[in-house]
Amino acid sequence: MFSLQGKTAVITGGGSGIGRAISRLFARQGATVHIVELNPDAAAQVVGEIEQEGGKAQVHQANVAEQQQVLHVFEQIGKLDILVNNAGIAHVGNVENTSEADFERVYSVNVKGAYNCLYAAVPHLKAQGGGTIVNLASIAAHVGITDRFAYSMSKGAIFAMTLSIARDYLGDKIRCNSISPARVHTPFVDGFIAKNYAGREEEIFDKLSKSQPIGRMGTPEEVANLALFLCSDEAGFITGCDYPVDGGFIKLNN
Ligand SMILES: NC(=O)c1ccc[n+]([C@@H]2O[C@H](COP(=O)([O-])OP(=O)(O)OC[C@H]3O[C@@H](n4cnc5c(N)ncnc54)[C@H](O)[C@@H]3O)[C@@H](O)[C@H]2O)c1
Secondary structure (H helix, E strand, O other): OOOOOEEEEEOOOOOHHHHHHHHHHHHHHEEEEEEEOOOOOHHHHHHHHHHHHOOOOEEEEEOOOHHHHHHHHHHHHHHOOEEEEOOOOOOOOOHHOOOOOHHHHHHHHHHHHHHHHHHHHHHHHHHOOOOEEEEEOOHOOOOOOOEEEHHHHHHHHHHHHHHHHHHHHHHOOEEEEEEHHHOOOOHHHHHHHHHHHHOOOOHHHHHHOOOOOOOEEHHHHHHHHHHHHHHHHHHOOOOOOEEEEOOHHOOOOO
16 A cells, blocks of 8 residues: 555655655655755755665755746656645744744745745646645644744645645646644754744743643654655545644644
8 A cells, every 4th residue: 555656756845854754755655756955965865865775866956936946847857746845944923023024935935935836746747647746734724823923824825725726636637635734843843943942942842742732743754654645546535635743733722
């Protein structure tokens, strides 16, 4: 079950955290993986890990926020069966302390970046006779999270784009779903704790762990397992859905 043998998968932000776990798992399941990354050194390291396990992977350096770069990369890749829109950045703040520059930065990577990859990938998926797309949303798309104004905006847009793509390409056999993790322990989390809570790292890590009713953060591998299922033929009846991977965050936090 869950074989991706013979499939080509494009994973954005595959050089770290959740994207790295998805890249490694998809390669292990037989896919040829193309990592689209801002940070080519991190991506090259993941490609090395995949090759060591006997898998196939390639690095493509690009900023997903730049449409010309994205179009060029997808032109180089050509045939494609799976797109995982995973690249994303964090931001902490409410509406009053979110500057226009911050808002635009989060928008350009998390929203426009996903749009650019959808724009580039869909014609290839159609030509291929179908395919699957998974977008990384967040619990912030579904519940109000303190001080995540711009980030929540961006993940709400991911959820809405997921529905739109799923509807528009039903006839082209393109399935599109999203995943909404709660806190997952990745460099993304360590980075924003260090940046926003310097000196209180341990206290905040513990607080963030306990905000999941299950009592801990998720692992990148737990998110990758769901991404694999959604991209596999076994999930052939599933489109236009969002799946929380959240340790009970959305439904059990009372
Ligand atoms: N970690 C969490 O708790 C969590 C929770 C919910 C949702 N998410 C979402 O999951 C996704 C992955 O998160 P993560 O924690 O693995 O992050 P991460 O920071 O560990 O990795 C993100 C990767 O994306 C790359 N990237 C960033 N901007 C890019 C750009 N403009 N173009 C190309 N690549 C770019 C980075 O270089 C990095 O390798 C994000 O969309 C994030 O919003 C994460």
